[in-house]
Amino acid sequence: MDSPKRQSHLRREQILHILKASSLPIKGGELANQMNVSRQVIVGDISLLKATNEPIIATSQGYIYIQKEETRAPATRLIVSKHSKEQTKDELFTIVDHGVTIKDVTVEHPVYGDLTASLRLTSRKDVEQFLAQLSHTNATLLSTLTDGVHMHLLEASSMEIIERACEDLQAKGYLLQNGE
Structure with a gap:
């Protein structure tokens, strides 16, 4: 059985994978349901991911992972x-x-x-x-x-x-x- 610290780390990796794979924003409640944790746990996980310089932003539509832009800047x-x-x-x-x-x-x-x-x-x-x-x-x-x-x-x-x-x-x- 994994330790709680290891479970948290794995959950954050899974959240990161989900956000990177989506071109659409994902609401915290939706991530909470997928991870079987509270929305507040997701908020904390997102904060920790941001602290490691993951380019995640919170919008009114949900969380977005900012993909690397094309070489031509908009x-x-x-x-x-x-x-x-x-x-x-x-x-x-x-x-x-x-x-x-x-x-x-x-x-x-x-x-x-x-x-x-x-x-x-x-x-x-x-x-x-x-x-x-x-x-x-x-x-x-x-x-x-x-x-x-x-x-x-x-x-x-x-x-x-x-x-x-x-x-x-x-x-x-x-x-x-x-x-x-």
Whole structure:
């Protein structure tokens, strides 16, 4: 019979294998069911894996193992946006409808500095799931801390694609320009 320490090590190896094999996010509860442990044990295992520099991120859709990127780096751009809570869905749809991934959201907190949350939204379905999870958990948007001002790191296969999305965001009045 394996020692508890060995069992934990084997479980983390199995979690890593599952995450590496999946191209989709996997929820902590799903991993807990597969491993026959509590979700809290999975949270601890994921933290330990991250501490060993495994590129795992937690998103609203679940855990993702960040695979090695292709040699050609995607285009990225950091944008500053401001809008009401009610306009969030339209902002996110506007971005993903152009084939742009919303990698994260950041707000500048007066005490904690930059607070960043991974989003990795790539489609309307991802946006709908994110917004449903916010509603279901009664969580608030990070931008409520900053009167609607927030930043998104955008990613696409070319800068032209990002620029077209930004033009639409600008036309809707969501992008902040210098001095605003």
